[in-house]
Amino acid sequence: MARRLRPVDPGFIATAPVRMVFARNISAPPERVFRALAEDVPGWAEWFAAVTRARATDGGSGREIRLWGGGRFTETVLVAEAPEVYAYRVDSTNAPGARALAEEWRLTPRDTGTRVQWTFAADGTAPFRFALALGRAGLGRAFHGAVTSLDGYVSRR
Numbered sequence: 001m002a003r004r005l006r007p008v009d010p011g012f013i014a015t016a017p018v019r020m021v022f023a024r025n026i027s028a029p030p031e032r033v034f035r036a037l038a039e040d041v042p043g044w045a046e047w048f049a050a051v052t053r054a055r056a057t058d059g060g061s062g063r064e065i066r067l068w069g070g071g072r073f074t075e076t077v078l079v080a081e082a083p084e085v086y087a088y089r090v091d092s093t094n095a096p097g098a099r100a101l102a103e104e105w106r107l108t109p110r111d112t113g114t115r116v117q118w119t120f121a122a123d124g125t126a127p128f129r130f131a132l133a134l135g136r137a138g139l140g141r142a143f144h145g146a147v148t149s150l151d152g153y154v155s156r157r
Helices: 030-039 041-047 126-156
Strands: 018-026 051-057 062-067 072-081 085-093 098-110 113-124
Touching (some): 018 126, 030 041, 030 098, 030 126, 041 051, 072 098
Antiparallel strands (some): 018 113, 051 062, 072 085, 085 098, 098 113
16 A cells, blocks of 8 residues: 655755665766656666656656566656756655655766766665665665666667
């Protein structure tokens, strides 16, 4: 059953009780990476292995995400500043123990592509925070795999 989470603003990404930051350089230029993140929402299911379905809602100001294993999220886009920052918060989810969630994708141009930095920001019950701490390495692997696939996805388009 989906539960409403506490609405947060972009400042939460820097101050959340749990913050996980991962980064990786890829060859695609920031403009193309940003388009894949912010404008091609259904494409997430093609390059992010955990995502089974993604669709834009509310004229692009929201998203609906489904994950392998049954996770469901409705989200509101907080920041869409091309080609540098794309961030969103989770408004409702079936993830137990979550109280607030937000994610930020920060894109920095490099001589040979883009540095992609993903920040996962969360608040929740003590068991939820503990589970996130245990899952940090897995989230890091998921990020690295997704960004590698994203690089290939962007280059094929």
